Amino acid sequence: MTTPPSPSGAEHAEGSAVRVGVLVPLTRPGWAEAGRHLLAGFELAVDEVNDTGGIDGRPLELVVRDTAADPARASAAVDELAALGVAVVAGEYHSVVARAAAGRADALGVPFLCSSAVLDELTEEPTKWVARLAPAQSRGWRIYADFLLGEGRRRIAVATQPSVYWASGTRVLREHLAPHGGTVVELDTSALTPEALCDALVDHGATALLLLVGHPEPAVPIVRAVRDDVRLAEILIGAPAGQAEFAEWAALLGEDGAGIPFLRYLPEVLGPLGERVEKELRERLGEAPSFVAFEGWDTVTVLAEVLRSHGTDRAAIAESWPHVVVDGTRGPIRFSRTTGISVWQWAWTPIQVVDRDPAEPDRFRILRAG
Incomplete structure (x- = not known):
């Protein structure tokens, strides 16, 4: 007879795996390439955790669900993962999807560590149940607005x-640019x-x-059209x-890109840590890792520390966010309460404005840092 997993995530047979529910977009219309990078970071970090003893001798195991950029699908996945007894849910790239997952996790009392979505109001x-590694949209996009002004x-x-x-x-952008004489006009691509x-x-x-549109449609046709229009030779895309x-x-x-x-x-x-992980992610992906892959690795590293220090009980995990201090690939990770943000936030995520060098499109140029 098989005993069903405890809904609290707290009771496990000795030696059984500690399971983490993972939400990632792996199929269209989700941004599948971002999902692949995020999952690669998760999997690399899990291998490292398990190679160094796991969670108090128990292996860490990922239970992966494809959200396909569908909020309803993500909410249903959180319900399913909670019933399966995962200790915590993590991941997701698309902000609207992450918001649906965060809301459901909050309602169910399941801790959720959001890896890559930036919408301020998750x-x-x-809530005490949700923490986030990615910077809030308001911070990153203000830095982008400052770049435009510069x-x-x-x-x-x-x-x-x-x-x-996109509306957020x-x-x-409009609120940050207006005091400096900037204007924003919206053009509906539909x-x-x-x-x-x-x-x-x-x-x-x-x-x-x-x-502020999806990729590849309609972003790619828009870029081609603008690049081909001699009237717009001086416009910045x-x-x-x-x-x-x-x-x-x-x-x-x-x-053109x-x-x-x-x-x-x-x-x-x-x-040094980031350089090592970058090398291993590159080998795993067969290409240069995006920042999203680093977010995946950092997510598992945070969770491993939480699970080792505070156990697998869901309530204990939720109480641990303000006590986390972890060396991530992009700097020390700590969570705090931030004005206007409803979840525990890593407040010091590094942010860059970059582009692909026109002279060498595979190389990125840092244009601004904040």
Whole structure:
């Protein structure tokens, strides 16, 4: 007879695995390349944890669920993972999906460590159950707005799709740019073809176009159309959400995909730990790891410390967030309460504005750090 796992995540047979539920987008319409990098970071760190004794002699085991960028699917996955008795849920890349997962985890009393999503309001009310490694959108996108100002770009157009995430980002940009004479006009990509969008950019006299849209559609056709329009030769194309970070972007756009600044959550120089993990992630992925892969590794490293120090009881894990002190690949990780953020937040995540060098598209240039 098999005894079902304890819903609390606290009772385990001696020697049984400590299970961590993992949410990642692995299929379309999710950003599958980001999901692959995030999962690679998880798996590398789990191998290292288990090679050094696991969690008090018990192996750490990932129970992976593909969210496919679907909030409802993520909520259902949290329910399933909770019933399976995982100690904690972690992961996710898409902000709207992470918000759904965080809300469900909060309702069920399951700790959730969000790896990569940045939407400020992950939960409607402050909660003890959720912590996050990625910086809040308001912080990162303000740094991006400062970059635009530094480049003399004040007439900003944003190509948008309906989404709480894109709407939130637009609001951050508008509020930060307005005191400096900056303006933001929204162009709805569901109502405009790429060619019509180019006409609108000319009509508005835009000096920058930010892609607040999905990848590869409609981002790639928009970039091609703008690059081919001689009227827009001087416009700056930007992608604060990081579409240009991944190899697929370069493969689809080639030289057209270079010189498009985006946000990346890495320090200017990796320390010895970061360099070692970067090398091992590169070998595992067969390509340069994105910052998302580092977020995956850091997530498991935080959880291993929590599980070793505070045990596998869900309530104990939730109480541990303010006591975490861990060396991550991108610096020391500590969680704190941050004004306007409802979850425990790593407040000092390094942030860069980077682009692909037009002279060498496989090389990234750091344009601003914050």
